[in-house]
Amino acid sequence: MPDGPGRLEPEPGLCASCALARAIANARGSRFYLCLLSRRDPRFPRYPPLPVLRCEGYRPAATPAREPPGGPAPRA
Numbered sequence: 001m002p003d004g005p006g007r008l009e010p011e012p013g014l015c016a017s018c019a020l021a022r023a024i025a026n027a028r029g030s031r032f033y034l035c036l037l038s039r040r041d042p043r044f045p046r047y048p049p050l051p052v053l054r055c056e057g058y059r060p061a062a063t064p065a066r067e068p069p070g071g072p073a074p075r076a
């Protein structure tokens with residue numbers, strides 16, 4: 001499978017609109033979703049296999065868990 005900007009990412013499913021998800025991009029441009037619920041509930045994996053189609057912990061977010069254009073903001 002080709003790698004790089006044209007590579008297809010898996011659809012995140014529910015994580016993309018969950019208040020408990022944080023989108024993380026690595027240096028190669030792959031995107032992962034960190035599940036914050038995993039910190040207090042071991043039933044939820046830290047990085048859930050995508051797409052997540054059903055989830056007991058799902059909480060609709062006011063804004064989707066997406067990377068800002070140009071990637072994550074630099075740390076201060």
Ligand code: SF4
Nearest residue numbers: 015018021035055057
């Ligand atoms: S609670 Fe479910 S939908 Fe929300 S981030 Fe975790 S795995 Fe994804």
